[in-house]
């Protein structure tokens with residue numbers, strides 16, 4: 291049975307999409323069956339795995355979420371990617387409209403859950419890449435997920451705004467998804483040469499304790515370059531520090547899962 295993880299933080303540019311792509315690709319490289327779900331209208335996840343403009347036979351996540359009645363069969367929306375064992379439900383610009391269209395549709399917060407819950411036995415991991423907001427698309431992701439992975443850009447205001455995400459998670463737990471957990475907090479774009487980065491990292495660890503991943507993601511130009519080539523960093527430059535970091539994160543995720551199962 292797969293674990294469904296929403297990668298969320300309503301701040302933009304903190305490394306949500308980079309983490310989704312590269313953690314997922316690293317897990318696939320380790321033999322795990324992984325599904326990516328792009329619910330950001332900017333569709334950076336879709337282009338980051340080389341599928342820009344591609345649609346499945348049924349269309350994109352926009353089509354899957356905005357039917358008259360909630361869909362419970364996602365098969366027509368899944369496409370393969372450039373990485374073995376790594377599949378994708380793609381997004382495109384149309385998704386911008388979903389945020390508004392969903393408002394008047396029945397079960398507007400539960401559509402993504404209805405769509406992907408039946409896929410649990412086909413994948414080991416399902417990752418949902420959220421947009422930089424706490425609107426209906428992110429809400430759908432939080433309702434569909436077992437847990438939330440929160441990337442935090444290691445800078446002075448890193449913790450600012452997190453209260454909103456934690457508050458939204460609390461409301462989702464109370465109303466629609468009682469078991470929603472924090473999967474982990476990931477420090478991203480860490481610049482080890484600065485004291486500030488170290489200080490922020492310490493603050494985050496004090497606040498989130500053992501929820502913070504041991505692995506930290508350094509600032510690395512290869513991580514920034516890889517998406518423009520439509521590939522995860524492990525395909526673009528497997529020897530880079532960015533690739534090493536995400537491979538280490540995948541190992542940590544698998545260790546945690548094994549420890550929980552035992």
Ligand SMILES: Nc1ncnc2c1ncn2[C@@H]1O[C@H](COP(=O)(O)OP(=O)(O)O)[C@@H](O)[C@H]1O
Pocket residue numbers: 301302303304305306307308309334422478479480507508509510511513514515517532
């Ligand atoms: N560790 C990193 N080192 C260097 N650049 C990074 C790193 N992580 C992300 N980036 C770049 O920073 C920008 C924002 O990252 P992204 O993952 O798209 O954030 P989000 O999805 O939270 O908006 C992108 O251009 C990405 O390529």
Ligand SMILES: [Mg+2]
Pocket residue numbers: 306307308330334420
């Ligand atoms: Mg993104």
